[in-house]
Amino acid sequence: MLAFAAGLAAGAAGGSAGAACVLSKKSAASKNAEKSPVRGQADLISGTEISKEVRKEVKEQVEQLQREHGCQPGLAVVIVGARDDSSRYVNMKKKAAAEVGFHSVDVALPETVTEAVLLAEVAKLNANPKVHGILVQLPLPKGIDEARVLREILVEKDVDGFSAANIGNLCLKDGSPPLAVPCTPAGCIELLQRSGVEVAGKDAVVIGRSNIVGMPVAALLQSMNATVTVCHSRTKDMKAKVQNADIVVAALGKAEFVRGDWLKPGCVVIDVGINTVPDASKKAGVRMVGDVCTEEAKAVASKITPVPGGVGPMTIAMLLKNTVNLARNSLVLPRVPLRKEANGVNH
Amino acid sequence: MLAFAAGLAAGAAGGSAGAACVLSKKSAASKNAEKSPVRGQADLISGTEISKEVRKEVKEQVEQLQREHGCQPGLAVVIVGARDDSSRYVNMKKKAAAEVGFHSVDVALPETVTEAVLLAEVAKLNANPKVHGILVQLPLPKGIDEARVLREILVEKDVDGFSAANIGNLCLKDGSPPLAVPCTPAGCIELLQRSGVEVAGKDAVVIGRSNIVGMPVAALLQSMNATVTVCHSRTKDMKAKVQNADIVVAALGKAEFVRGDWLKPGCVVIDVGINTVPDASKKAGVRMVGDVCTEEAKAVASKITPVPGGVGPMTIAMLLKNTVNLARNSLVLPRVPLRKEANGVNH
Numbered sequence: 023m024l025a026f027a028a029g030l031a032a033g034a035a036g037g038s039a040g041a042a043c044v045l046s047k048k049s050a051a052s053k054n055a056e057k058s059p060v061r062g063q064a065d066l067i068s069g070t071e072i073s074k075e076v077r078k079e080v081k082e083q084v085e086q087l088q089r090e091h092g093c094q095p096g097l098a099v100v101i102v103g104a105r106d107d108s109s110r111y112v113n114m115k116k117k118a119a120a121e122v123g124f125h126s127v128d129v130a131l132p133e134t135v136t137e138a139v140l141l142a143e144v145a146k147l148n149a150n151p152k153v154h155g156i157l158v159q160l161p162l163p164k165g166i167d168e169a170r171v172l173r174e175i176l177v178e179k180d181v182d183g184f185s186a187a188n189i190g191n192l193c194l195k196d197g198s199p200p201l202a203v204p205c206t207p208a209g210c211i212e213l214l215q216r217s218g219v220e221v222a223g224k225d226a227v228v229i230g231r232s233n234i235v236g237m238p239v240a241a242l243l244q245s246m247n248a249t250v251t252v253c254h255s256r257t258k259d260m261k262a263k264v265q266n267a268d269i270v271v272a273a274l275g276k277a278e279f280v281r282g283d284w285l286k287p288g289c290v291v292i293d294v295g296i297n298t299v300p301d302a303s304k305k306a307g308v309r310m311v312g313d314v315c316t317e318e319a320k321a322v323a324s325k326i327t328p329v330p331g332g333v334g335p336m337t338i339a340m341l342l343k344n345t346v347n348l349a350r351n352s353l354v355l356p357r358v359p360l361r362k363e364a365n366g367v368n369h
Numbered sequence: 370m371l372a373f374a375a376g377l378a379a380g381a382a383g384g385s386a387g388a389a390c391v392l393s394k395k396s397a398a399s400k401n402a403e404k405s406p407v408r409g410q411a412d413l414i415s416g417t418e419i420s421k422e423v424r425k426e427v428k429e430q431v432e433q434l435q436r437e438h439g440c441q442p443g444l445a446v447v448i449v450g451a452r453d454d455s456s457r458y459v460n461m462k463k464k465a466a467a468e469v470g471f472h473s474v475d476v477a478l479p480e481t482v483t484e485a486v487l488l489a490e491v492a493k494l495n496a497n498p499k500v501h502g503i504l505v506q507l508p509l510p511k512g513i514d515e516a517r518v519l520r521e522i523l524v525e526k527d528v529d530g531f532s533a534a535n536i537g538n539l540c541l542k543d544g545s546p547p548l549a550v551p552c553t554p555a556g557c558i559e560l561l562q563r564s565g566v567e568v569a570g571k572d573a574v575v576i577g578r579s580n581i582v583g584m585p586v587a588a589l590l591q592s593m594n595a596t597v598t599v600c601h602s603r604t605k606d607m608k609a610k611v612q613n614a615d616i617v618v619a620a621l622g623k624a625e626f627v628r629g630d631w632l633k634p635g636c637v638v639i640d641v642g643i644n645t646v647p648d649a650s651k652k653a654g655v656r657m658v659g660d661v662c663t664e665e666a667k668a669v670a671s672k673i674t675p676v677p678g679g680v681g682p683m684t685i686a687m688l689l690k691n692t693v694n695l696a697r698n699s700l701v702l703p704r705v706p707l708r709k710e711a712n713g714v715n716h
Contacts, residue, residue, distance in 0.1 A: 169544055186537030186544065193540050193588075194533060194580050197516055223603045231591060233541050241540075244578060244599060249610070251598040252591060256570045263596070 043315035073335035095349035096125035103133035155181030207239035209336025222247035230273035272313035282318025390662035420682035442696035443472035450480035502528030554586035556683025569594035577620035619660035629665025
């Protein structure tokens with residue numbers, strides 16, 4: 023469902039890519055040196071810091087909603103079974119929701135639950151006026167139709183923004199704004215904006231075309247007037263396409279797939295991947311890496327998100343933002359862009 | 370609403386571009402001669418011929434639906450006021466609907482109609498079991514909220530496929546297929562497919578990002594495994610991007626904007642534009658041109674749609690196809706891809 027879990031699942035078998043990816047910084051930078059001045063070291067875009075800002079703003083908005091409208095935003099999380107990654111992620115969400123003062127509803131169902139029972143639980147949450155956002159943690163056990171379950175969530179409570187109506191409104195220009203924007207893509211945009219990255223008129227390459235990251239992030243970048251190319255498993259000469267990009271969003275779930283010499287000097291890199299690769303020097307025997315070889319990329323890019331501590335923490339922050347906006351929508355209040363400045367993204 | 374009307378509106382002031390666009394064929398072709406063998410003359414992709422095939426197949430499907438299910442597909446067209454271009458287009462639609470054996474409902478309202486009355490008319494059509502598709506001809510007079518009126522159309526009768534739910538399902542992978550795909554984009558895809566153009570793995574550039582053409586055609590090409598770049602008014606160095614494209618879809622509404630030396634030798638060009646430019650040699654004083662300088666492009670491309678007679682006739686053909694599919698959907702029958710072969714597009 024979210025990049026965090028998706029990344030873990032897709033990239034768990036990262037193999038030796040991690041160890042092999044680091045070229046000398048000099049080599050990666052000098053290859054492209056003719057095109058623009060050699061960069062020394064990219065600025066890190068800290069999702070850890072930016073997500074704290076977002077959470078702080080969400081907390082203030084929650085207090086305001088309670089003070090002025092007697093409304094406490096409510097987030098329901100439904101988890102089926104006991105997958106380690108899902109449980110860990112759901113716990114992080116619950117903690118974050120508590121910190122900003124949400125009303126929390128937790129529904130934990132056994133691995134053996136039937137689709138009918140799960141649908142009935144969702145229907146109950148749809149009818150619960152204290153719940154403004156409903157999140158069903160994916161993946162669901164085999165035999166349950168995920169799409170059917172997600173369709174059961176009222177669009178007014180679709181906190182992940184995955185419903186066809188929300189995605190349609192995200193892609194359509196000048197129509198109704200979506201009630202919620204998928205969390206990880208929204209987090210990528212927030213990172214760009216709060217790092218002062220100009221998007222309009224820039225060439226952006228999105229690697230990956232998933233429903234939860236690649237496709238919506240491409241729509242958002244296009245709505246901000248970037249020229250967007252979406253690359254995927256069938257793309258020919260991906261390296262050449264990435265080399266032309268001012269902004270690269272990597273969301274394919276392959277450990278350190280994008281190398282330093284793929285990048286245009288001075289570009290901005292948003293690395294959505296969260297993969298584990300074997301690392302004997304670590305206590306756990308593994309370490310976490312992105313879809314980009316960070317060490318190489320740092321020598322070429324102007325700004326880059328680290329892994330961990332980049333896009334990861336933004337996903338939950340944007341989930342909180344979405345919940346507040348759905349609570350506001352239930353009161354027929356306009357959505358509040360989290361940023362002080364108006365911008366085209368919160369469309 | 371449809372490219373036909375949109376093209377007429379956007380490109381009416383084409384000015385002198387038409388006269389100026391034709392380079393010598395030799396010059397356009399030879400510039401790119403190093404990259405690939407010089408082409409002589411592109412094959413024309415005839416929308417006139419292909420739309421006839423589609424209509425013939427639709428007619429057969431209508432007969433089958435009547436014979437086997439006692440169901441006559443019904444198309445309602447709502448027109449407000451008396452714009453020349455709208456009236457002409459609506460008349461073409463009515464004629465085409467009659468030819469394939471549809472039940473037709475025509476609602477003509479005066480320019481002065483109120484939004485409330487128009488909404489009530491749409492509600493009546495929503496409730497009419499003989500009507501499977503509802504088309505409200507755009508643009509609507511000032512003072513009427515077009516988006517509000519379009520939202521009133523039931524998604525099950527949204528024959529233009531413009532609703533957020535249909536657009537969302539078009540963009541989402543592996544979900545519910547849209548009940549209808551916007552007509553002009555669907556027509557572009559049909560032209561590619563019936564001309565034997567391989568799309569998977571190819572680089573496609575879409576010029577224009579409108580809700581009715583550019584955005585959905587990009588989503589369709591991506592679903593067919595092309596690598597898609599969407600160019601628009603804020604794109605830098607558009608020529609270089611087009612030069613890399615194996616497939617070019619021009620849908621920006623500017624007369625002969627794309628020149629021969631913008632094209633990669635052997636590429637395929639789908640020209641959605643319908644613009645008029647002054648031409649003293651014509652009785653009407655104008656002639657119709659596309660968004661691509663056809664004469665120049667013919668010397669470089671391998672296949673190209675002419676204007677007129679390319680994409681234009683496909684729009685109405687796909688409207689007929691959509692109506693049949695909505696009628697089938699009302700009977701809980703699966704959609705029939707018009708082509709004999711199964712393919713990923715009819716998703």
